[in-house]
Structures are given as structure tokens and as C-alpha cells.
Amino acid sequence: xxxxxxxxxxxxxxxxxxxxxxxxxxxxxxxxxxxxxxxxxxxxxxxxxxxxxxxxxxxxxxxxxxxxxxxxxxxxxxxxxxxxxxxxxxxxxxxxxxxxxxxxxxxxxxxxxxxxxxxxxxxxxxxxxxxxxxxxxxxxxxxxxxxxxxxxxxxxxxxxxxxxxxxxxxxxxxxxxxxxxxxxxxxxxxxxxxxxxxxxxxxxxxxxxxxxxxxxxxxxxxxxxxxxxxxxxxxxxxxxxxxxxxxxxxxxx
Ligand code: SF4
Ligand code: SF4
Numbered sequence: 001x002x003x004x005x006x007x008x009x010x011x012x013x014x015x016x017x018x019x020x021x022x023x024x025x026x027x028x029x030x031x032x033x034x035x036x037x038x039x040x041x042x043x044x045x046x047x048x049x050x051x052x053x054x055x056x057x058x059x060x061x062x063x064x065x066x067x068x069x070x071x072x073x074x075x076x077x078x079x080x081x082x083x084x085x086x087x088x089x090x091x092x093x094x095x096x097x098x099x100x101x102x103x104x105x106x107x108x109x110x111x112x113x114x115x116x117x118x119x120x121x122x123x124x125x126x127x128x129x130x131x132x133x134x135x136x137x138x139x140x141x142x143x144x145x146x147x148x149x150x151x152x153x154x155x156x157x158x159x160x161x162x163x164x165x166x167x168x169x170x171x172x173x174x175x176x177x178x179x180x181x182x183x184x185x186x187x188x189x190x191x192x193x194x195x196x197x198x199x200x201x202x203x204x205x206x207x208x209x210x211x212x213x214x215x216x217x218x219x220x221x222x223x224x225x226x227x228x229x230x231x232x233x234x235x236x237x238x239x240x241x242x243x244x245x246x247x248x249x250x251x252x253x
Pocket of ligand 1: 060065085104105
């Protein structure tokens, strides 16, 4: 089984947020939930400050703090599914421990006041235990993996589009949009990225494009000092990843 990983080249990313939109459409997330957000921030001081941005999916950590804290084992890492971290919506009690434990802020709980007005759940009410009934719906549903339309009272997160990835032929090394034989299995954010800033493949295969890029261009992992060991890597000049400072450590402690 592959160990799925994502590489994001920040030298190519334009911050257009097409990935954010594609993810929301693919995964029926509620307005205001962004499993695949693009975070904007600035570095430096006026007049030489620079606007920067950072696309941020779930890191599918190798050592996920969200899994360690979950009291019901609703959150789990599945080595048979490429090491993706899932939330079993049948087991989640909505305690939000995982949201606090995740250093990357990529988990969402949506049973409180609406995140934006008007409350879209009123526009498309659902009668089957789900939070809403969007006009377009992903055809697949798997509550044990947090796939489908989120029910009330649980936490959700990015699944690396496992409902697509799982159909990839056994032994495939890279899920590349440019390869007609596998493009249907490519995660939505990777497929939709116009400047092709995203790559998706097997971190366990030394010949995969993701591994070659990480090696050749010194891929870095976000907040690596936490020990979470993400399966998402960033490339680019200085990787534009916000620099780690001792102040961050104090903040994280
Ligand atoms: S990024 Fe957060 S939610 Fe995702 S696996 Fe890591 S700790 Fe868990
Ligand atoms: S909110 Fe759900 S997934 Fe998160 S720690 Fe609590 S039970 Fe586990």
C-alpha cells in the first residue's frame, strides 16, 4: 500500500484559491468550512512588507496529535488507506479535543451558530441526519471515514479525497492530472490547480515524483518541531513557510 503524500510548490502557487473552491464542491463542506484553506499573511514591516500565502490541507501527520487525544478513537490513522487520518462520524462525540490538539487548525465543527449568514442549512434543509442537503452532492458516503455530508455534532476534516484516491490502480506511484489513466483519482485540489503547484504520490516509493521533488528541492514540513511529521511537504524559495521562532514555541506550549 502506498503512503500518500502531497507536495505544494509555493513558487508556483498564485493564491487563487481554486483549490479551496474545488474542495468545498467535492466534499460538500458547509460555507465557512475550508478543509483546503489558503492562509494570507505578511512578512516584514512597512514599507518593505510582503504579502504571502500558504495553502493548508490536513497534513495527514505520521504522528498525529489529533489521534492521540481522541477519547473515543473516532479519529484514526489508516495505514491501509495510504496513512490518511480519518474521523469516524459514528464514533465522534464532538468533544473537540482534536481541534485543540491539531497544530495546523484544519478541523471543523459545525453544529453551532452558522459560520456565515444566511444559514445555508435553512436554504437546503436535510431530513436524514445530515446538516444540510446541498444541490450538488458527492456521490459517495462513508461515515466511518468522514466522507459525505457532515451530520450534526461531529468534527470533519480533509480526507485527501479518499473517495477518489481509493479507486486508483494498485501500485500506482503518482496520481498525476496529466496522466489520463489516473486523473479521475487525483484529489480535487490537485486536479484543479491551474499552475500545477500540487503533486500527489507515494512517499514510500523512492521513484515517485513527490519523493524526487522533496529530495531535489529540499521539501520542508510545516511546524516540524511539533513532531507531528506531516505527509504534506512544501517547496519554494525559503518555502515561504512562516519562519519558526522561539516565540512560536512559547505560543505552542
Ligand atoms: S494536520 Fe491536524 S488534523 Fe490533520 S492529521 Fe495532523 S494533527 Fe490531525
Ligand atoms: S471531537 Fe470527535 S474526533 Fe475529535 S477528539 Fe472528540 S470524539 Fe474524537
